[in-house]
Amino acid sequence: MKVGFLGPRGTFTEMAARALFPDKELIPCQTIPLSMDKVSTNEIDLTVVPIENTIEGSVNLTLDYLIHKQRLPIIAGVTVTIAQQFLMHPIQLEKGNVPERVLSHPHALAQCHDFLKETYPDSQLEYTNSTGSAAEWLSTNPEVPAACIANELAAKEYGLTIVHKDIQDYSSNRTRFLVLGRPGDTHQVEGPYKISDRTTLMITLPEDYTGALHQVLSAFAWRKLNLSKIESRPTKTGLGNYYFIIDIDQKMDDILIPGAISELEVLGCKVELLGSYTCYSLTDLRVV
Numbered sequence: 001m002k003v004g005f006l007g008p009r010g011t012f013t014e015m016a017a018r019a020l021f022p023d024k025e026l027i028p029c030q031t032i033p034l035s036m037d038k039v040s041t042n043e044i045d046l047t048v049v050p051i052e053n054t055i056e057g058s059v060n061l062t063l064d065y066l067i068h069k070q071r072l073p074i075i076a077g078v079t080v081t082i083a084q085q086f087l088m089h090p091i092q093l094e095k096g097n098v099p100e101r102v103l104s105h106p107h108a109l110a111q112c113h114d115f116l117k118e119t120y121p122d123s124q125l126e127y128t129n130s131t132g133s134a135a136e137w138l139s140t141n142p143e144v145p146a147a148c149i150a151n152e153l154a155a156k157e158y159g160l161t162i163v164h165k166d167i168q169d170y171s172s173n174r175t176r177f178l179v180l181g182r183p184g185d186t187h188q189v190e191g192p193y194k195i196s197d198r199t200t201l202m203i204t205l206p207e208d209y210t211g212a213l214h215q216v217l218s219a220f221a222w223r224k225l226n227l228s229k230i231e232s233r234p235t236k237t238g239l240g241n242y243y244f245i246i247d248i249d250q251k252m253d254d255i256l257i258p259g260a261i262s263e264l265e266v267l268g269c270k271v272e273l274l275g276s277y278t279c280y281s282l283t284d285l286r287v288v
């Protein structure tokens with residue numbers, strides 16, 4: 001079985017993929033959308049994508065591509081502790097150079113905003129496709145006075161030195177990743193520590209009428225279905241038009257969730273199931 005991840009080697013997505021699939025072939029993909037396309041064209045069987053971060057919120061690229069372009073079923077989730085490191089090439093350190101540029105994934109730069117403002121206020125921030133690709137770039141450009149933000153795995157992989165350790169602005173920094181597969185395929189995913197079950201629904205309201213969202217939420221509330229996340233994303237059809245992505249804290253059952261879906265459909269909502277799956281964590285702390 002081949003499992004895709006946002007590459008190159010040394011990304012947080014690779015850490016998530018390794019935790020869930022320690023003995024499978026892991027395939028680095030250049031971007032998140034490309035990894036999803038490769039599942040649908042059968043080049044790989046599953047892909048692991050970031051979906052939500054405690055500091056930065058939803059990963060909109062993943063969510064929007066999943067909704068609009070590549071509707072792959074969610075088959076598992078995994079939460080990873082994110083510890084960001086400030087890395088430089090040993091040659092730059094020997095020369096005693098101060099980094100003029102700091103490269104990383106936009107989420108990683110945002111997670112270290114306070115640190116960068118206080119420690120390197122004059123450095124230019126540059127976005128890369130992933131933290132791993134920033135580290136890879138640094139390793140192949142040792143003559144450039146630059147630094148990157150990435151994890152310890154990337155420091156080892158690309159021979160870089162950790163200059164500042166654990167620089168994220170909040171120590172509770174975590175990212176939740178999803179495993180996406182192909183419709184109809186059944187893959188058993190087992191993670192290190194199980195933390196919860198989830199069902200993710202995408203709901204389109206019939207039109208913008210008073211109390212519409214309240215009616216949607218009450219279909220879950222009176223059935224005592226606990227919701228762990230509500231997210232709205234633009235339908236991209238006009239200003240003010242949004243989908244709601246709702247995570248219910250349990251797997252699909254025979255009565256309660258189907259009952260809520262039927263009630264919403266009677267109200268004129270369109271309800272689509274994005275997945276019903278188990279969420280894992282890399283640590284035995286109950287982090288969600």
Ligand SMILES: O=C(O)C(=O)C[C@]1(C(=O)O)C=C[C@@H](O)C=C1
Nearest residue numbers: 011012013050105107130131175
């Ligand atoms: O760049 C990486 O290492 C990734 O795996 C991507 C990503 C993200 O999309 O948010 C994942 C976890 C961290 O929050 C930072 C970056």
